[in-house]
Amino acid sequence: MRKSVPVVAALALFVLTPEVVRADPRTGYLVQQLKTSEDFRVRTQAALALGASGDDAAVKPLCDALADANDSVKVAAAAALGKLGKPTGLPCLQTAIKNEKSASAKTQMQKSIDTLKNGGGVPAPPPPGPDTKYYVAIEISNKTKRPAAEIETIVRAAMQTKLLGKAGYAVAPKGETAAQGGKVVNGKKLKGFYLIASVEPPVYENGNLTQIVRVSMWTYPGKALQGEFSPKLTQSDTPKTDVQSENVLMKMCVENAIDSFAKIVASM
Numbered sequence: 641m642r643k644s645v646p647v648v649a650a651l652a653l654f655v656l657t658p659e660v661v662r663a664d665p666r667t668g669y670l671v672q673q674l675k676t677s678e679d680f681r682v683r684t685q686a687a688l689a690l691g692a693s694g695d696d697a698a699v700k701p702l703c704d705a706l707a708d709a710n711d712s713v714k715v716a717a718a719a720a721l722g723k724l725g726k727p728t729g730l731p732c733l734q735t736a737i738k739n740e741k742s743a744s745a746k747t748q749m750q751k752s753i754d755t756l757k758n759g760g761g762v763p764a765p766p767p768p769g770p771d772t773k774y775y776v777a778i779e780i781s782n783k784t785k786r787p788a789a790e791i792e793t794i795v796r797a798a799m800q801t802k803l804l805g806k807a808g809y810a811v812a813p814k815g816e817t818a819a820q821g822g823k824v825v826n827g828k829k830l831k832g833f834y835l836i837a838s839v840e841p842p843v844y845e846n847g848n849l850t851q852i853v854r855v856s857m858w859t860y861p862g863k864a865l866q867g868e869f870s871p872k873l874t875q876s877d878t879p880k881t882d883v884q885s886e887n888v889l890m891k892m893c894v895e896n897a898i899d900s901f902a903k904i905v906a907s908m
Contacts, residue, residue, distance in 0.1 A: 667693055671701040674717075680710040687713060691720025696884050698724055703732035706740075706749070714745040722752030727790030728883060730756040757789050765800055765811035768828055774905060775830040776803055777812035777821055777860050781838040786883075791890075795837050795853070798891040802898040809902075818861040825861065831908075832860030835901065837894055842886045849878035849885055853893035857901055867904065869897040 670693070673686035687705055690698040702724070705717035718736075721729035730753065737749040768775060778799050782791040796814065803809045810830075812821055825832035840852040851873050857866040871893040875885055 667695045667697050671698070674701055674705055674713075680708075680713055683708065683710070683713045684716040687716040687720045691716075691723040694724070696726060696728070696887070699726050699729045699732075703729060703736075706732060706736040706745075711742045711745055714740075714742060715748045718745060718748040718752050722748075722755040725756070725793070727756060727787070727793040730787065730789055756793070764813055765804060768810035768824065768830060771808060772810045772828065772830060773808040775810050775812060775821070775825050775828075775832045775860065777816060777832070777834045778814075779834070779836045781836060784839055784841045786886075791839050794887050794890055795839060795894055798894045799835065799837060799898060802895045806898075806902055812860075818863070822861040831905070833866075833901075833905070834858040834860040834863055837897070839890060842889075844878065844880065847879045848874050848876050849882060849889065850874045851886060851889035851893055853890060853897065855894065855897035855901070857904070869900045871896040871900075 667690065670686045670690050674683050674690065677683050677686070683705070687702060690702055699721070702717045702721050706714055708714050708717065718733065721733055733749050733753050733756070737746055737753065740746045740749060778796055780792045780795050782788045784791060800811050803811050812824070821832060824830070834857075836856045836858070838854040838856070840854065843850040852870060854868060854870045856868045858864060859866060873889045873892055873896075875889060878885055
């Protein structure tokens with residue numbers, strides 16, 4: 641069954657097809673190898689391959705593999721969770737490291753925990769190039785009950801990717817101060833903007849899931865308010881907590897907001 645997602649804040653209609661939320665067939669094959677192979681080398685390779693898959697469905701089996709009887713598999717699973725960069729992998733790493741006896745596995749778990757806490761799969765943005773016109777700093781405000789690191793990774797990655805996909809845009813690195821941003825904006829004669837994305841708690845009601853992300857637009861580094869976008873997405877047939885669907889809607893919300901932001905910037 642298709643899940644329709646009407647967009648309230650913009651005149652658009654999105655449809656979540658089953659492919660959006662269903663694991664890739666290769667993921668299923670690798671998960672089966674990780675769970676059932678008697679050869680630890682096969683399980684190790686399966687874990688590493690899952691880490692490179694980019695598939696949300698790889699998180700749970702990799703988390704389960706942190707309790708594998710073989711240390712090599714545990715190390716591979718921990719490394720894979722860090723490489724996968726999914727914020728939902730952080731809680732199981734934090735739980736597993738508390739009771740882990742293997743020094744090598746414990747070391748890798750800590751590395752992956754640090755990776756996910758510091759933005760996970762969000763790479764540092766490239767510096768402004770010769771064709772850059774706009775420089776955008778991003779801040780995430782988490783109003784949900786989910787860990788801040790999870791929401792930060794999901795929303796920052798979506799916003800950064802969307803912005804960098806548009807001609808003339810550069811993104812400020814996470815943690816940049818206003819003084820540092822001012823030097824970039826003034827030194828390269830760019831137009832600076834500051835976007836604050838406030839992620840509202842997901843609402844489960846009447847069998848549906850609704851997600852709102854409010855994105856306010858400010859000048860940068862001066863931070864004078866320019867406007868706000870509040871995309872609202874509703875997915876049907878979602879009567880109970882579905883974190884994966886929440887993630888998809890959050891990404892779609894901020895991508896929609898970035899499109900609205902870019903249209904306004906182009907008209908200024």
